[in-house]
Amino acid sequence: MGGSLGKKKAKIIIVGLDNSGKTTLINYLKPPKETLSEVTPTVGFKVESFKQDKINFTCFDMSGQGIYRELWPEYYSEAQGVIFVVDSADKLRIAVAKNELEMMFEDPGIRDRPVPILFFANKKDLPYALTESEIAEQFELDNISDRDWHIEASNALTGEGVTEGINWLGAKLPKKKKK
Amino acid sequence: MDRAGKPLFQSNYLTCMKTMNKNKEDVKSVSHLIVCNENRELIIMEQSGIKIKKSIKLPSVGVFIETYGLYDIDGKIFIACRDGKIYVVKNGLLSNQVYDIESKPVGMVYIDKSIVVASMNNVVSSYYGKGKKNYSIYMPCTITNIEKMIMKRTKSVNAALVALSNGEIRMFNNKFLITTIKTDDVIMGMRFGVFGREEGSLVINFKHGGLSVKMLQRQANLSVSNHKPGPSIKQDIPLKIKLFVELTQRERDHSVDMHRLFQKDLCKLRLKTAQSYISLLNEGHAPMSYAQGSKLRLNATTEGIGPIFKIKLELQNLSKKSMVGTRVMLSYATDIYKVISKGFHKPMTLLPQINYNQEILVENIDENGAADLIRVFIYNHESSMPLITANLNMPLSEVDLE
Numbered sequence: 001m002g003g004s005l006g007k008k009k010a011k012i013i014i015v016g017l018d019n020s021g022k023t024t025l026i027n028y029l030k031p032p033k034e035t036l037s038e039v040t041p042t043v044g045f046k047v048e049s050f051k052q053d054k055i056n057f058t059c060f061d062m063s064g065q066g067i068y069r070e071l072w073p074e075y076y077s078e079a080q081g082v083i084f085v086v087d088s089a090d091k092l093r094i095a096v097a098k099n100e101l102e103m104m105f106e107d108p109g110i111r112d113r114p115v116p117i118l119f120f121a122n123k124k125d126l127p128y129a130l131t132e133s134e135i136a137e138q139f140e141l142d143n144i145s146d147r148d149w150h151i152e153a154s155n156a157l158t159g160e161g162v163t164e165g166i167n168w169l170g171a172k173l174p175k176k177k178k179k
Numbered sequence: 180m181d182r183a184g185k186p187l188f189q190s191n192y193l194t195c196m197k198t199m200n201k202n203k204e205d206v207k208s209v210s211h212l213i214v215c216n217e218n219r220e221l222i223i224m225e226q227s228g229i230k231i232k233k234s235i236k237l238p239s240v241g242v243f244i245e246t247y248g249l250y251d252i253d254g255k256i257f258i259a260c261r262d263g264k265i266y267v268v269k270n271g272l273l274s275n276q277v278y279d280i281e282s283k284p285v286g287m288v289y290i291d292k293s294i295v296v297a298s299m300n301n302v303v304s305s306y307y308g309k310g311k312k313n314y315s316i317y318m319p320c321t322i323t324n325i326e327k328m329i330m331k332r333t334k335s336v337n338a339a340l341v342a343l344s345n346g347e348i349r350m351f352n353n354k355f356l357i358t359t360i361k362t363d364d365v366i367m368g369m370r371f372g373v374f375g376r377e378e379g380s381l382v383i384n385f386k387h388g389g390l391s392v393k394m395l396q397r398q399a400n401l402s403v404s405n406h407k408p409g410p411s412i413k414q415d416i417p418l419k420i421k422l423f424v425e426l427t428q429r430e431r432d433h434s435v436d437m438h439r440l441f442q443k444d445l446c447k448l449r450l451k452t453a454q455s456y457i458s459l460l461n462e463g464h465a466p467m468s469y470a471q472g473s474k475l476r477l478n479a480t481t482e483g484i485g486p487i488f489k490i491k492l493e494l495q496n497l498s499k500k501s502m503v504g505t506r507v508m509l510s511y512a513t514d515i516y517k518v519i520s521k522g523f524h525k526p527m528t529l530l531p532q533i534n535y536n537q538e539i540l541v542e543n544i545d546e547n548g549a550a551d552l553i554r555v556f557i558y559n560h561e562s563s564m565p566l567i568t569a570n571l572n573m574p575l576s577e578v579d580l581e
Binding site: 017018019066069070090092093095096099100103 | 374375376377378392394396397398
């Protein structure tokens with residue numbers, strides 16, 4: 001990646017429950033020729049990279065399935081930013097997502113490092129989807145005081161809100177020395 | 180029973196239903212419907228569901244069915260019946276193996292090669308496949324439901340959920356209580372399984388119409404090893420000093436003698452108590468008296484703040500005969516008290532079951548208002564022993580300043 005010289009690099013981790021739209025979200029951000037026509041449930045995790053707002057992102061797209069969630073903490077310590085994707089139409093599992101979020105905040109890899117967290121209230125196009133403020137209320141995000149956070153309603157299929165969110169994250173990333 | 184050419188018709192009511200897979204473990208594979216009815220029958224349907232494959236007569240009406248294994252390969256059907264027994268159907272035949280649960284069943288689940296039955300006597304019992312009892316757990320109140328909690332995909336869990344009438348759901352792994360979930364209402368039904376995308380979900384139906392969904396936390400620890408029964412707090416055990424060891428040894432060597440001695444002393448103590456009580460009653464010192472074969476009750480109270488007090492006596496003859504010539508007498512320190520009332524020591528006739536009230540006015544003549552004891556005796560001419568006594572602790576008196 002010769003062209004990336006002189007540009008910022010960032011390693012981020014993307015987590016969230018299964019079927020919340022993590023891979024779809026990344027898929028939208030990838031260069032057009034690399035995009036997949038169909039997204040299947042991720043097994044384990046996938047490393048993807050994309051360029052956005054003059055930053056080269058390396059992204060750990062974690063699987064959200066119950067059995068793979070134990071992998072998440074393995075990559076927390078390397079991440080400079082966290083993206084947490086929520087299916088805002090799945091009201092029942094908001095509680096599960098909240099529980100996973102709480103566990104993430106208790107993990108030393110996140111707890112001791114004030115990395116910024118971006119929430120995507122995904123699938124906002126679906127009927128009965130919760131708004132981002134409703135999700136922020138459910139997650140009690142106002143209680144987060146040790147780091148920057150932001151919530152963005154999104155539709156990963158059409159890309160609505162995705163760029164805005166990533167731009168916010170890019171601006172919050174720690175200033176890295178240029179290579 | 181020839182039903183050929185006639186529509187399938189059962190004139191009585193069904194009591195319970197269950198499915199049993201025919202020859203594959205898979206959830207979506209072909210299965211048989213098994214039902215019980217009020218006619219004491221267990222009916223196994225063909226896989227098409229429109230024909231009876233087998234009908235088995237049971238000794239009682241089945242109310243819960245559990246199945247284990249596959250129908251074609253030695254599967255077992257357990258039927259909990261209203262007579263408090265669980266019958267087993269194997270290879271399409273009623274086997275002579277019977278589990279007696281000593282009460283009526285309120286629920287039955289098959290977990291980890293044993294049958295777990297909740298019964299009306301607030302007991303959850305587990306039986307091995309061979310019919311031997313494994314354990315019993317006693318609940319503090321009525322059991323409303325029992326459900327198995329089995330997860331295979333994400334983690335291995337084999338637990339039983341027991342809902343109680345006080346709104347609690349207790350989770351047992353084997354016989355060990357793992358956790359208790361508290362709800363505000365009585366649970367009428369519950370089901371554990373996959374709900375939407377979440378595998379470990381428990382859907383609860385409440386008596387007042389509420390519906391609640393609970394999901395198992397991913398990192399919940401349900402293993403037995405971390406939930407040993409008994410107090411979890413570490414207890415302070417003193418060091419084994421020499422004295423302690425000697426004492427223990429002595430207790431071990433002379434345990435029989437020590438026990439005997441203790442029993443003897445206990446007997447003596449009881450005898451002494453009984454003797455004292457009897458003498459108390461006979462001598463008329465107690466508020467109830469049996470002196471001279473009479474049965475009397477005396478209740479004495481004082482009223483007032485001084486210097487004049489009113490002593491109120493309430494006398495009742497509890498026997499069946501009337502008592503003639505009973506008198507009231509007061510005993511007091513003459514330098515402190517002076518009796519004002521007159522005529523209270525006239526002989527009285529006490530008729531049975533009637534309350535006699537008497538009021539006696541007493542004046543405190545001590546200049547400092549000292550308090551003392553006044554004793555009230557009831558007696559008759561037959562004996563010098565009082566029939567009954569009451570001790571009145573008089574209060575300190577207000578001093579008459581005039």
